Amino acid sequence: MKVSVCIPAYKNPAFLQRALQSLVLQQFSNWELIITDDSPDDSVQAVVQEYNDRLPIRYFKNTPAHGMPANWNTAYDKATGEYIKILHDDDWLETPLALQKMADALDAHPDCDFVFSAYRNQFLATGRTQDVHCSAFHQKLLQEDPVNLFQTNFIGPPSVIMHRNRPPYRYDLRTRWVVDIDFYMEVLRNNPRFVYIDEILVNVGIGEEQITQDCFRNREVEIPENYYLLQKRGVKALNNIYVYDFFWRNLRNLEIRSAADLQVSRLAVPIPPTVLQMVRRQRWLPLPVLRMGVVSKIYMTLSYFFRKRA
Known part of the structure; x- marks a missing residue:
């Protein structure tokens, strides 16, 4: 066959x-x-x-x-x-x-x-x-x-x-x-x-x-699964700018403004320090400003180059 x-x-x-x-x-x-x-x-x-x-x-x-x-x-x-x-x-x-x-x-x-x-x-x-x-x-x-x-x-x-x-x-x-x-x-x-x-x-x-459709922009689904997948592939993947950009956009889109916002019921893996650094940096800008595509991309790139390496 x-x-x-x-x-x-x-x-x-x-x-x-x-x-x-x-x-x-x-x-x-x-x-x-x-x-x-x-x-x-x-x-x-x-x-x-x-x-x-x-x-x-x-x-x-x-x-x-x-x-x-x-x-x-x-x-x-x-x-x-x-x-x-x-x-x-x-x-x-x-x-x-x-x-x-x-x-x-x-x-x-x-x-x-x-x-x-x-x-x-x-x-x-x-x-x-x-x-x-x-x-x-x-x-x-x-x-x-x-x-x-x-x-x-x-x-x-x-x-x-x-x-x-x-x-x-x-x-x-x-x-x-x-x-x-x-x-x-x-x-x-x-x-x-x-x-x-x-x-x-x-x-x-x-x-x-x-x-x-059921899972889109749902913290209880997206957060545990994304970080579980990151753990499977290795947190050093965050040194890849495309992976870093994904988690940057994910934090912004889910309106994560503090480490506590990441603690959902299904989360069973630790949040990498690089991601926690992203959360702190995003908090410096109001969400409406952070959602501006060009602003977010420039800010993400600067954050990437001065990131805490995974």
Whole structure:
């Protein structure tokens, strides 16, 4: 088996049907479809039954539900393919050649474990679309050091990737907000080589109930996960100006004005002295001034050069 397409499903039968229909159209033949179902009802299973004769489906009902991202790992654990292609149930493939092109890229680059493509955001409530490509500059940053993903996730959501099926490549159950970039950093830490396909191969459905909407600007989520991820990658990453800039912006956007503001209930790791220094320096400016882009960027750069080294 060349490719295992893994769909961790949860209570989205209409969206799942769209994803499955995009798989029906695939011209690639050497693949299996793993669906692990966390739904409390049989709605997903009913859709799966409609496609049993058209797709190579292996369906598993999780009882009790495993939750996110444990359900993602459940699908991975059942995959037998040489490569894994995760596809969330509200996303779908753009072209019938999507699986073929990703698998061909890994075949052509046996020294790489990881491939990703350009994608199209589909805003489900409004119908607006947004094409997303990884610039040459961001590709260079990724080649230099995957911790540069702290700056922004310039790979994209998990549905845009395919990678070799290796046991270490699993999602960290302690994360939600940073689960994707943590995974990418881990894969690229094991093997820094990757392939980027500058063609839109995946549509990413964006709706009101997505995890990112639930977690955005939420101190109880962002603070513990960001500092947990920093601890995993090593606090010396703060000596990288892009990582430093990320934490500077994060403090500003969450309106952190004192060390006490960082002490949220889920925080289980110490705050680095470099970050505490940022907090003290940001407090010297009123928030409305600090939110001015040019002012913040100049002030951040000065703070970086006179920082307490991690």
